[in-house]
Amino acid sequence: MNTATASRYAAEYQTIAPVLPGQALPWLKALRAEALMAFSAHGFPSPREEEWRYTNVSGIEKKLFSPSLSLTAGDLDSEWLKSYQLEDTWSVVLVNGHFSAELSNLTDLPSTVSVMSMADALVKQPDKVEKYLGTAADQSEHSFIAFNTAWFTDGLFVHVPVKQVLNKPIQLLHIVTGSDAMATTRNIIIADEMAEAKVIETFVGIDNAYLTAAVTEVFVGSNADVTLYKMQSESDKAYHFGGSYIKQARDARFTHHNFAFGGLLARSDIHADLDHASECELNGLYLGVKRQHIDNHTRINHLKPYAISRELYKGVLDDRARGVFQGRVIVAIDAQKTDSQMNNRNLLLSDDAEVDTKPQLEIYADDVKCGHGVTVGQLDEKSIFYLQSRCVDEETARNMLTFAFANEMVDKIKIRSLHDIVLEQVLARFPQEGVNKEWL
Amino acid sequence: MLSIKNLHVSVGDKPILKGINLEIKAGEIHAIMGPNGSGKSTLSHVLSGKGGYTVTEGSATYQGKDLLEMAPEIRAREGVFLAFQYPVEIPGVSNIYLLKAALNSIRKHNGQPEVDAMDFLTLVKDKVRLLEMDEKFLYRAVNEGFSGGEKKRNEILQMAILEPKLCIMDETDSGLDIDALKIVSEGVNSLRSPERAFVMVTHYQRLLDYIKPDFVHVLAHGQIVKSGGADLALELEEKGYSWVEDNQAAA
Numbered sequence: 001m002n003t004a005t006a007s008r009y010a011a012e013y014q015t016i017a018p019v020l021p022g023q024a025l026p027w028l029k030a031l032r033a034e035a036l037m038a039f040s041a042h043g044f045p046s047p048r049e050e051e052w053r054y055t056n057v058s059g060i061e062k063k064l065f066s067p068s069l070s071l072t073a074g075d076l077d078s079e080w081l082k083s084y085q086l087e088d089t090w091s092v093v094l095v096n097g098h099f100s101a102e103l104s105n106l107t108d109l110p111s112t113v114s115v116m117s118m119a120d121a122l123v124k125q126p127d128k129v130e131k132y133l134g135t136a137a138d139q140s141e142h143s144f145i146a147f148n149t150a151w152f153t154d155g156l157f158v159h160v161p162v163k164q165v166l167n168k169p170i171q172l173l174h175i176v177t178g179s180d181a182m183a184t185t186r187n188i189i190i191a192d193e194m195a196e197a198k199v200i201e202t203f204v205g206i207d208n209a210y211l212t213a214a215v216t217e218v219f220v221g222s223n224a225d226v227t228l229y230k231m232q233s234e235s236d237k238a239y240h241f242g243g244s245y246i247k248q249a250r251d252a253r254f255t256h257h258n259f260a261f262g263g264l265l266a267r268s269d270i271h272a273d274l275d276h277a278s279e280c281e282l283n284g285l286y287l288g289v290k291r292q293h294i295d296n297h298t299r300i301n302h303l304k305p306y307a308i309s310r311e312l313y314k315g316v317l318d319d320r321a322r323g324v325f326q327g328r329v330i331v332a333i334d335a336q337k338t339d340s341q342m343n344n345r346n347l348l349l350s351d352d353a354e355v356d357t358k359p360q361l362e363i364y365a366d367d368v369k370c371g372h373g374v375t376v377g378q379l380d381e382k383s384i385f386y387l388q389s390r391c392v393d394e395e396t397a398r399n400m401l402t403f404a405f406a407n408e409m410v411d412k413i414k415i416r417s418l419h420d421i422v423l424e425q426v427l428a429r430f431p432q433e434g435v436n437k438e439w440l
Numbered sequence: 441m442l443s444i445k446n447l448h449v450s451v452g453d454k455p456i457l458k459g460i461n462l463e464i465k466a467g468e469i470h471a472i473m474g475p476n477g478s479g480k481s482t483l484s485h486v487l488s489g490k491g492g493y494t495v496t497e498g499s500a501t502y503q504g505k506d507l508l509e510m511a512p513e514i515r516a517r518e519g520v521f522l523a524f525q526y527p528v529e530i531p532g533v534s535n536i537y538l539l540k541a542a543l544n545s546i547r548k549h550n551g552q553p554e555v556d557a558m559d560f561l562t563l564v565k566d567k568v569r570l571l572e573m574d575e576k577f578l579y580r581a582v583n584e585g586f587s588g589g590e591k592k593r594n595e596i597l598q599m600a601i602l603e604p605k606l607c608i609m610d611e612t613d614s615g616l617d618i619d620a621l622k623i624v625s626e627g628v629n630s631l632r633s634p635e636r637a638f639v640m641v642t643h644y645q646r647l648l649d650y651i652k653p654d655f656v657h658v659l660a661h662g663q664i665v666k667s668g669g670a671d672l673a674l675e676l677e678e679k680g681y682s683w684v685e686d687n688q689a690a691a
């Protein structure tokens with residue numbers, strides 16, 4: 001705990017508070033004040049906390065990141081932007097934590113569907129926001145959530161009404177351009193009963209040290225279906241905290257694809273609460289090179305009977321990179337007939353790379369089917385020789401096998417344009433030698 | 441084509457091959473038989489360059505070059521092909537991708553341009569038909585979830601497409617039912633040519649009914665204890681390996 005940092009942020013807060021969205025709403029003002037107090041008392045999470053054992057965020061405390069008070073889109077390279085912005089989506093672009101109407105695309109949105117910036121939503125649909133904000137992400141969980149609640153400058157708000165099936169994905173493109181900047185954003189995605197939506201969160205930044213602290217709350221109504229993709233390709237000096245907190249109603253289906261590629265230190269939380277016969281699928285791929293530290297922290301709460309959860313996280317760590325996987329599955333006493341499977345597979349490409357993996361099953365019901373598996377290993381020598389015997393040189397063989405390991409997760413992406421961008425990101429991080437894209 | 445002289449190979453401190461001598465000329469088919477653990481796979485592995493073996497004595501010369509000096513992939517590009525006794529599963533790499541990578545490496549090695557995509561597809565589909573395989577196998581991950589017989593067939597498919605000069609087949613017939621054995625043998629026979637040599641490791645005469653060898657060698661305790669023509673295999677089938685082993689002990 002470093003409260004000195006916390007009080008520095010608290011002092012800063014007074015200057016920014018007046019321009020934060022929703023200041024006219026008493027409930028939000030109170031919520032933010034409470035969050036600020038919680039954060040001031042705590043500071044950023046400390047490795048003494050069980051959920052932060054393997055991830056030390058003291059690097060963040062050494063700097064004082066400052067929020068930008070308004071939109072400063074400035075001189076964004078349009079080619080660069082295009083390489084991340086997907087065509088054929090509705091998009092909300094946030095630059096340094098603020099909505100850019102100019103870069104976003106919300107045309108032809110069905111009139112019953114809401115896709116807008118959080119600041120807009122707080123003006124147009126404050127009651128809806130009040131009903132949901134902070135109800136999936138528990139402020140007492142850890143202080144990044146409190147930090148986010150106190151500081152968020154904008155975000156994405158999505159509401160898909162009953163039975164509405166979106167025929168295009170929604171993209172949240174989160175861009176940070178400033179040095180020592182901080183972008184704190186809050187997102188809410190609501191899919192009512194039997195609705196269907198696909199949302200893509202893309203986190204990118206320009207080669208700077210900055211802090212992203214984003215919290216996304218997802219509400220999947222009964223028998224509704226939501227797929228959330230996250231591609232985190234922050235700058236390699238950046239700090240990233242991103243939490244996705246999901247509440248699934250009865251029979252609700254939720255799928256998450258988490259691609260953790262960027263950042264000097266990156267932490268993702270994915271926590272899902274499952275109701276009766278909900279289905280939850282969590283997929284993850286983390287690639288670490290150089291001195292990157294990439295932490296993924298998942299929690300699946302089986303609260304009621306008959307829910308199904310499937311989780312597969314894969315990690316590839318090279319150089320001196322460090323990966324963390326903490327996956328918890330909790331099966332409540334009432335959650336009979338739970339069917340849950342969690343797997344974490346890691347490939348270490350160098351002697352200095354490291355991974356801490358900690359799958360945890362906490363089962364309080366007695367009639368359940370739960371399993372988990374973990375592997376940490378190197379490339380298989382037999383496979384390398386087999387490829388060599390088929391004319392492939394050793395380095396290419398290693399790259400082929402590494403790529404194949406990672407590509408299993410990329411192949412799960414059902415949106416073609418996103419698939420191609422993620423594939424590019426994977427290829428850019430590992431030697432392309434040996435993987436001929438044209439042949440794939 | 442291949443000349444093996446007094447080859448001694450150990451794994452760690454344990455000698456496994458103890459002075460192998462073998463001359464293989466282009467166009468010939470050699471069968472190697474012998475009891476379990478006699479060193480047949482070890483010989484195949486050493487010739488194709490698998491790590492973990494130490495050559496303590498002797499030499500293997502392939503087309504005038506020191507084979508044992510070459511990296512495994514160079515041997516493969518120079519035309520040495522090993523059909524594995526236990527083919528390896530490679531999840532995430534499709535059969536067709538590997539075939540393309542392999543074929544293009546050979547072409548590059550020979551100073552030729554990459555294979556044309558259409559020509560490649562025609563070639564591959566031709567060979568798939570020859571081995572009576574389902575085209576779907578091309579798009580599946582290499583050997584992943586294949587049955588034992590399918591894996592062996594896939595090895596021969598690769599061999600048929602890569603057109604090696606020296607084909608080493610390690611127990612390709614084991615695990616094949618009689619129909620598959622016929623198909624695979626026909627595939628192999630279609631590859632026979634005056635420029636190509638075959639080394640077939642097998643336990644069974646059955647295979648040799650379909651692919652008639654010019655020479656049969658018996659490997660026991662790391663040495664070739666007897667060599668002969670195709671008739672030797674029949675004699676072995678009748679009398680068992682102990683016959684040659686005893687013979688050798690007596691001599």
Ligand SMILES: Nc1ncnc2c1ncn2[C@@H]1O[C@H](COP(=O)(O)OP(=O)(O)OP(=O)(O)O)[C@@H](O)[C@H]1O
Pocket residue numbers: 451454456474475476477478479480481482483492525
């Ligand atoms: N890596 C190894 N470490 C230790 N011993 C080994 C190793 N590889 C092979 N051997 C030993 O060398 C001997 C020869 O093995 P090899 O696999 O070459 O026999 P083989 O003739 O192919 O037998 P099979 O007919 O059962 O396939 C055996 O005793 C085997 O246990």
Ligand SMILES: [Mg+2]
Pocket residue numbers: 480481482525610611
């Ligand atoms: Mg063998």
